Amino acid sequence: MSKLDTKERIILAASNLFWTYGIRNVKMDDIANELSISKKTIYQFFKDKNEIVTISVKSLLEKERMFIEEKIEQSVDAMDELFISIEYFKKFFRTLNPSLLTDLENHYPEAWEVYLYYKESCFKYSLISSMKRGIREGIFRDDFDIEIMARMRMQQVQFAFDSKVFPLQDFDFFEIQIQFIEHFVLGISTIKGFERIQAYRESQKKKT
Known part of the structure; x- marks a missing residue:
């Protein structure tokens, strides 16, 4: 197995553990045991846990960014884009x-800066684009400040x-x-948008 494969396996295993148990609860021993390797092997690729956390966060957020861009291209309108995102984030938050x-x-400033970068430059930008699209399509109202709503939505997640x-x-x-997602969307929707949301809710009830 190549060094690149080993490094990728370490990041993948660490990410899964962080995701499931929280970052502070996962020790280097846990990552080593998960992969059946020694801590010494891990330190051949990473100087410390902080570096693993930072790379793991960047990898995760980059995958999210790519997913969002792909789904936006596939959606037929802004509301469809929203429903796709909701279904994705349902799975996302279920396991987080x-x-x-x-x-x-509180404990990993380098990784936190990576998160803030993606939050501002990628996810907020994507949300603003979706709201502008929804306004053009008559799904979202045109009488609110897009920047304010985008910032509010980002803070809701946090x-x-x-x-x-x-x-x-x-x-x-x-x-x-x-609840936060639904509150946000209902707050900016037109009657047309509200009707689409109600239809979506009914379809979800039938599934359950």
């Missing part, structure tokens, strides 16, 4: 450990990770995110 973002912000506001023992992290 709620402590992950808090761990990044806000759901705040355990002081939403203690994990009292709230379902997945449900918080879905």
Whole structure:
């Protein structure tokens, strides 16, 4: 097995562990055990856990960016684009450990900067493009400030990770995110958009 393969396997295994258990709860020993290799092997490729976290976060966010771009190209209109994104993020948040973002912000500044970069330059930009498209298509209202709404939506995602506001023992992290998404979309939709949302909800009820 090549060195490149080993490095990629380490990142993949570490990412899965971080995703499931949170970053602080995963030790270098855990990553080594997951791959049945020694910690010494890991240190041949990475200087420390901080580097692994940073690369893992960048890899994850880049995959998200590529997914979003691909789905936007496939969507027939802004609302279809939104429904595709909702289905994706349902799977995304179902398996995400709620402590992950808090761990990044408080203990891994380099990885946190990577997250902020993608949040501002990729995800907010994509959201703004979607809102402009929805306005042109008559699905979203044209009487709100797009920049303000985009910033609010970005903060909603981050806000759901705040355990002081939403203690994990009292709230379902997945449900918080879905409630936020629905609240946001309903707030900017026209009657046409609202009808599309209602039809989507009905289709989801039938599935369950």
